[in-house]
Amino acid sequence: MIVILKQNVSKEKLDAFVKHIKAQGPDIHFSEGAHTTILGLVGDTSRIDINLINQMDIVDSVRRISEPFKVVNRKFHPENSIITVDGKVRVGEKFAVIAGPCSVESEEQIIEVAERVKKAGATMLRGGAFKPRTSPYAFRGLKSDGIELLLEAKKVTGLPIVTELTSLANIDLFNDVDVIQVGARNMQNFDMLSELGKCDKPILLKRGLANTVQEWLMSAEYIAAGGNENIILCERGIRTFETATRNTLDLSCVPVLKEKTHLPVIVDPSHATGASRFVRPMSKAAVVSGADGLMIEVHNHPEKALCDGAQSVTPDQFDDIMTDVLRLCEIENR
Numbered sequence: 001m002i003v004i005l006k007q008n009v010s011k012e013k014l015d016a017f018v019k020h021i022k023a024q025g026p027d028i029h030f031s032e033g034a035h036t037t038i039l040g041l042v043g044d045t046s047r048i049d050i051n052l053i054n055q056m057d058i059v060d061s062v063r064r065i066s067e068p069f070k071v072v073n074r075k076f077h078p079e080n081s082i083i084t085v086d087g088k089v090r091v092g093e094k095f096a097v098i099a100g101p102c103s104v105e106s107e108e109q110i111i112e113v114a115e116r117v118k119k120a121g122a123t124m125l126r127g128g129a130f131k132p133r134t135s136p137y138a139f140r141g142l143k144s145d146g147i148e149l150l151l152e153a154k155k156v157t158g159l160p161i162v163t164e165l166t167s168l169a170n171i172d173l174f175n176d177v178d179v180i181q182v183g184a185r186n187m188q189n190f191d192m193l194s195e196l197g198k199c200d201k202p203i204l205l206k207r208g209l210a211n212t213v214q215e216w217l218m219s220a221e222y223i224a225a226g227g228n229e230n231i232i233l234c235e236r237g238i239r240t241f242e243t244a245t246r247n248t249l250d251l252s253c254v255p256v257l258k259e260k261t262h263l264p265v266i267v268d269p270s271h272a273t274g275a276s277r278f279v280r281p282m283s284k285a286a287v288v289s290g291a292d293g294l295m296i297e298v299h300n301h302p303e304k305a306l307c308d309g310a311q312s313v314t315p316d317q318f319d320d321i322m323t324d325v326l327r328l329c330e331i332e333n334r
Helices: 011-022 050-054 107-120 144-157 168-174 190-196 213-225 253-260 269-273 276-289 315-331
Strands: 002-005 027-032 037-042 059-063 083-085 089-091 096-100 124-126 161-164 179-182 203-206 231-235 265-267 293-297
Touching (some): 096 315, 107 124, 144 161, 144 168, 203 213, 213 253, 253 265, 253 276, 276 293, 293 315
Parallel strands (some): 096 124, 096 293, 161 179, 179 203, 203 231, 231 265, 265 293
Antiparallel strands (some): 002 037
């Protein structure tokens, strides 16, 4: 349920109204726009008398929300959310590009890639320290050493870092990480999502391997319900009957999400296609679809990569991608 207030409501009347609502059970989520204040009532609203609330002199209108997700619902928060990363990158306001290797492999590798992607225009550095792999025999990351190398690359370049948390047992190692990534396999790890709702770091929430948009938004709701609304959604392709690409990049979800939620949405064409030759065209398509940013895998020697080399572009290829992306952003006034 949402309650839209009239303009210029006094603090005394607002406090009295909030006290009245909370006494009946629901919690209240405030959303203040330039001209409108919306109160989102979260929880059991069955005892709320809509007709009574509508008659209150501070209330403009009342509406029930049929969707199960509330806090991340655009009806609760009509204006786009801007997620600030490390005090300098504002995702949702200006087009953001997260780039770097699938896995951190060495100090030389991560710093070389970080310097090249920054020069090309990337705004954040990605790199996997903990890698969830299908095979137990595959390279699973440098773990804590990988995070230390990412932090060293940040010192050299100034780029905020994004890396994946695969288990809550390792969360203390992420104190200096700028954006915590929740991978596709953990999209419905509700214990993890609830715990991340208690922290104040931005969370990059990837869509699950075969999840619907509503299931994805319900996962975001778990984080937001805990008090952390600093959420960036990332479309990374879903599993379908098609086998020509690693996954099927669902770019239609971008305008759908823009309609349903106020959270920013970025696109990962690397994991979606699984082939470096498709990253450039799908990156351009993502810009035109209305995405707020991209997440691209870049490796200085893809043929030697310990993880996902086939979908990683070289720094030179990334330069070309960024030339196209920045040109499109200018055309699209992004």
